[in-house]
Amino acid sequence: MSKNGFTRRQFVKAGLLTSAGAAVGAGVLKPTGLWAAPAKIKGPVKVGYQAIMSGTLAGYGEFHKMGATMAMEEINKAGGIAGVPLEVEFRDSTLKKPQAIKNARYFVDSWGADFLAGVDSSGQALALAPVMAQLGKPLMVTHAATEKLTEIEVFKKGIKEIFRICTPTYQDGNAAAFVAQGLPAKKWATISPKYEYGYTCWKMFKGTLGKLKPGTEFVAESWAPFGTTDFRPHINTIMDAKPDGLYSVEWAGELITMIKQAKQAGLFKQIKHIMLPVGAAMDVLEGLGSEMPDGVWISGRYFFMFPNDQRNIDWVARFRKRWNHYPAYVSETGYSAMFAYKQAVEAAGSKEAKAVIGALEGMKMGSPAGERVFRKEDHQAMYEVPWGLTASNPKYPFKVMGKQVVIPPVEFFNRPPFEGPGTHPPFKG
Amino acid sequence: MLESIVHVCLAGLSQGMFIWLVASGLTLIFGVLGVLNFAHGAFYMLGAYFCYTVLAALGDNFWLGLIFGPLFVCAVGFLVERYFLRYVYHLDLPYQLLLTFAFVLIFDDLVKIVWGAGSISSPTVPGLGGSVSIMGRMFPTYSLFIIAVGPLVALGLWAALERTWAGRIIRAASSDREMAAALGAKVPWIFTGVFVFGVWLGALGGGLAVPYVGLLTPGMGESIVIEAFVVAVIGGLGSLKGAFFGALIIGLLSSFGTRFLPSFDMFLTFILMALVLLWRPQGFFGEASR
Numbered sequence: 001m002s003k004n005g006f007t008r009r010q011f012v013k014a015g016l017l018t019s020a021g022a023a024v025g026a027g028v029l030k031p032t033g034l035w036a037a038p039a040k041i042k043g044p045v046k047v048g049y050q051a052i053m054s055g056t057l058a059g060y061g062e063f064h065k066m067g068a069t070m071a072m073e074e075i076n077k078a079g080g081i082a083g084v085p086l087e088v089e090f091r092d093s094t095l096k097k098p099q100a101i102k103n104a105r106y107f108v109d110s111w112g113a114d115f116l117a118g119v120d121s122s123g124q125a126l127a128l129a130p131v132m133a134q135l136g137k138p139l140m141v142t143h144a145a146t147e148k149l150t151e152i153e154v155f156k157k158g159i160k161e162i163f164r165i166c167t168p169t170y171q172d173g174n175a176a177a178f179v180a181q182g183l184p185a186k187k188w189a190t191i192s193p194k195y196e197y198g199y200t201c202w203k204m205f206k207g208t209l210g211k212l213k214p215g216t217e218f219v220a221e222s223w224a225p226f227g228t229t230d231f232r233p234h235i236n237t238i239m240d241a242k243p244d245g246l247y248s249v250e251w252a253g254e255l256i257t258m259i260k261q262a263k264q265a266g267l268f269k270q271i272k273h274i275m276l277p278v279g280a281a282m283d284v285l286e287g288l289g290s291e292m293p294d295g296v297w298i299s300g301r302y303f304f305m306f307p308n309d310q311r312n313i314d315w316v317a318r319f320r321k322r323w324n325h326y327p328a329y330v331s332e333t334g335y336s337a338m339f340a341y342k343q344a345v346e347a348a349g350s351k352e353a354k355a356v357i358g359a360l361e362g363m364k365m366g367s368p369a370g371e372r373v374f375r376k377e378d379h380q381a382m383y384e385v386p387w388g389l390t391a392s393n394p395k396y397p398f399k400v401m402g403k404q405v406v407i408p409p410v411e412f413f414n415r416p417p418f419e420g421p422g423t424h425p426p427f428k429g
Numbered sequence: 430m431l432e433s434i435v436h437v438c439l440a441g442l443s444q445g446m447f448i449w450l451v452a453s454g455l456t457l458i459f460g461v462l463g464v465l466n467f468a469h470g471a472f473y474m475l476g477a478y479f480c481y482t483v484l485a486a487l488g489d490n491f492w493l494g495l496i497f498g499p500l501f502v503c504a505v506g507f508l509v510e511r512y513f514l515r516y517v518y519h520l521d522l523p524y525q526l527l528l529t530f531a532f533v534l535i536f537d538d539l540v541k542i543v544w545g546a547g548s549i550s551s552p553t554v555p556g557l558g559g560s561v562s563i564m565g566r567m568f569p570t571y572s573l574f575i576i577a578v579g580p581l582v583a584l585g586l587w588a589a590l591e592r593t594w595a596g597r598i599i600r601a602a603s604s605d606r607e608m609a610a611a612l613g614a615k616v617p618w619i620f621t622g623v624f625v626f627g628v629w630l631g632a633l634g635g636g637l638a639v640p641y642v643g644l645l646t647p648g649m650g651e652s653i654v655i656e657a658f659v660v661a662v663i664g665g666l667g668s669l670k671g672a673f674f675g676a677l678i679i680g681l682l683s684s685f686g687t688r689f690l691p692s693f694d695m696f697l698t699f700i701l702m703a704l705v706l707l708w709r710p711q712g713f714f715g716e717a718s719r
Contacts, residue, residue, distance in 0.1 A: 054537065055648035059547030194695075222687070225695050227652040229642045230447075232440035232572075233687035239566065240433045253548040253646050260643035264560045266567035287550035287644060 048107025173204025445680020446579030470650025476632025506628030665715020
């Protein structure tokens, strides 16, 4: 027997496999060790993707689909995942919890999914957590933002199957507070959605801004139920309170309606500082066109102009060529989720849930949005997303970010164990 | 404070008039045909999309869109009544609900195929896009226009049903369809006509909503049709007068609720409906039994 522990036969086998792997496509297969990984993977890698594809928010589902489909096409054209093809199937989440659970069960039990991805609603994501633990397959959340998913379900309850590739409410609440700190506004008010996402963002914004800038007042809040088409009573509430700043996590169509009606009511003349944490969504910017006022602070989960590097510029160009659209943020997170699975499967040399979860924890990956790192403790991807002031730009038929501010994620992401001193921003040192 | 109350009042009135425009068609169809048309919200949505398409095709002329857009929806409504709905009149209410709900799903998907799943932002109306200052606060001119249109539609409907020969026949056919048929009224055609007219009202509501809501989305009729149902129940199913006052009450209630009782704004509307159903199940203006 040889000294290094290999038999002759094993050595030859390993060599054959690695060279077979190399023949399939150099650069596609990256065996991590001598024991070439591809040997263990059988059949296609199947990802079940659910997003909202019906009703007033159906446009979001389309954008999810464009991103994930484009990733699938690119991955398969370049030789697949560890030599096997990637298959993605889409289902309508309808934004209702029972449907989300039904979809997850269908994907895993009937369709044979290896991994799941997608999910827009925070309520759905929280409902899915225990189901994923039961099904034992990873779910990469690409849109739902509540911090409770990663802080409580993953970190506290130990549900290892959940990962999140998009920025959580830290971007909407904490990062907004860091930007607001530098503004001359002293009195803030909100019109926000009357559900989990709206409450949690406003609470975080108030908490962090209160600490960053003691003496800031929060003078009014008006909660608009899902499906609101008339924001005038809400606008009245806010204008009566006479704040200098308005913070709103209204999103998608309702944000478009709110901005149009606020403009007609003269709100932007009375209130000078406006912060819209999800205002940098493409449906909102393209939908409002020139009607979006200048000088409004906007952000999102990704903005196509950031980072200004070759990788992102190329990706946006490819996306526009493929779909004739600028990528929405859910397109980027859907696209990158597929590449996250690819990298994790190839690193683990397996598509088994346990091995892939292990590979994803702490994994660093390049993506159009820049470098992402999946934090080991709570499975939350950390990456930079800018806040910016709306401005006209002759290159685009809609408003884009002019001045941009980037706050490093380590400064404003809550830190494990998420309770007690030193876990919420601002951090010392 | 006073200017706030005035503005909340105006916002409530315009909201109420919108619900009325939708509820009027729903009520008319129920009153005459006895059909609970769940697809009414889908006709509202189609109205919005057709108005938008016509106005975009004719160089952003909102008024032409509003005149011609709903006519396309009427054609759709005609096909639905003539080839589908007519066959379930004699069946129980659940069958009618199932059939009309099927059309909700079909139209939602058709809109996604034809116009795309994303939302479309709509242009403002030339001449009505601005705002006027009322007690030092701006109020949209277009909303004032809607507050005026609502009562005009109500008056027109009342005059058509109470003061014209056709209205008299429609009332006869609705109160006793066999007797009216025996006296020579062509009941099936009256029903088709009334259904198409009800659809026209819904589509008109959709067209008028375009500049008000500011955008078009598939499924945009879902929330308003529920409000219209609540209004119809409060006012008395089948009673146009009831629908008009019910819409005013709901509009004002939700506007004042949002401003002064924000924790209960969604609850107020439905608690009112529950109370009405308990103490006056036929609604404010409904007949005790048909």
